[in-house]
Amino acid sequence: MRTLVRYCVTTVTVTVLTLTLGAALASANPNAINPIPGLNGVNGVPQLGGRARAVAQQTGILSQNRTQDLNVLGTDLGIMWDNGRGEILTAFGDTAGLGLPNLLSGSLWAWRSNVLFRSTDRDLSNGMDFSSAVTDAFGQAKELIPSPKIPFVEISRIPTAGIAVGDTQYLSAMSVKNWGPAGTWETNYSGLIFSNDNGENWAPAPETVRPSEGGNRNFQMSAFLKRDGFVYQYGTPPGRGGLVHLARVPEAQIRDLGAYEYWDGGAWVRDVNAARPLMGDGVAELSVQWNDYLGQFLMLTTDAHNSVVMRRASSVTGPWSPPEVIVDTRELPSAYGAYIHPWSSGPDLYFLTTVHQNYNVLLMHTTLHR
Template structure:
């Protein structure tokens, strides 16, 4: 069975709030850099016919150990949207599809396989999920949502950072926003089965911990981790780094912090940015440009920033996609094969639109093309 109606309506409120706010703040004709290229998922597409991936979101792209691209999807169903009909509708998360096609090709992203599937067939979730029940660690878990993925050719291992969701509609000092219980790491040595480790970056009771939604990018021996609070709420963005072979050792993570006179590594984290952040996505492009994308939940826009390095100054926001282009939008995950050239930026953008009574009218992922 999919999410129950109470949980569904809570998530609708949490996910939809940014889109509603954005519609009020962004005027038609607002300049944007990215344009729609194609819809990637849906009940009418091969994602459903081949792997029963119909209604889904996120589609976080990362480089696999074999050089192709894995796409991490969140709550996934064999119906067009989470509430069906019919029910049950085969709720799964996370699910991974794969592609070796460059997103800049004329036909855009084309998926060729699914994790844990030989050829065609139902794509299962790639790690344990409590599904509105007791999770693998004995705690209540609504669902598991991927944050980002990273792979290491030296070992053939892949890692996925994720959130264990406590509820979709946390009320209180920080609500209403969704609340993660903790951020965690899962690993796979075969590219299919991911094992959730006992590493947990616990959220605070007031839902203000800034290390819940991660994005990861390797540069040489270091993996740089950018993170924000869960729930698309106001707060800081933090930056840490850890050697690639020490990701399982929390004491090895170094913070990027300000000591009152200068910035440096090995300090308590200081905010590198402040805002109302959706899920962040950071990638280092082939020419060395660092690009950051996220939903600005205060304006409803998918925006990007650039920098010459992870610990350098980030440019002001550049609007890529507005809620007028894609109502109910969120995500904005950067394809790692993007470039700094004109129309070289490829974004995976989610859409979830509903009627006033909460019934969904769209729940899918599209590819957008823009310029950093």
């Protein structure tokens, strides 16, 4: 990735780091983190013995992408989608960098809620190279949609799913009201934001807001899938461990909540309150894609033990298979999120997973078996 500005890890960083380490012990706030290699107990890509291997670190100081040059020392998630123009867009969540600390929000780092990188890399065997990023006038990775960072008002605005419809890019984002104990948080609402210039500038679509109540609470976090002219939205409540519900809408009507239908376990209905869970197990951060090699839909999530698991189905509605453990939490205990790379092909499945201990994102690989 072409460097636009360079930030050095200086004594200022060490000072902030010291404070952050202390904060991490007392807080479940995901922004009380430590992205500095070595000092956070991590130095290098983890060596795993299970079904998946870590290919490369995608973000942070140890990344070949040198995201620190855009003031991204640490970040999480990694929502990927094909923009329809030969690029993969990747939206990351809460992002730590150098600058004025946001003490009110509980972060001792300069903090953005969402940033975006682009990639044209089709050879993922040695990592995913970023070709460009959305940046501000100072050459830093720019926050796409700002939030006030005020606890119990809006502490963050975090992307959970992305998709292209025509020439418009869409992100589903949740407005986080406050952080609770680890794995729990409360939202104000979720809704779409959109860009007509390949992610450079974003605006909210207020007509798509889903308050965190009633049936809409089941769609505070999402995964998108395009199929047969529809956009399918797999949703969960805020936090980790919620049940998955399913909605669909014709692509051209993605911003019309009145056009959405919901799966009630046997049919598509208009009432969001009639949606029924697709499976009995709760999940965390999910992604869903059709896989040509298997001829099945794949769903990646983490489970109640924080292991990355995969489910399969022949239909968008399921039934979904029992979970297969891809990354055991005992091998990578602070991992979360599992987002499928849209250009995975054949038996090679690539996905992004965050490691909280060093608060950066890994590109992972597993081999699919028919």
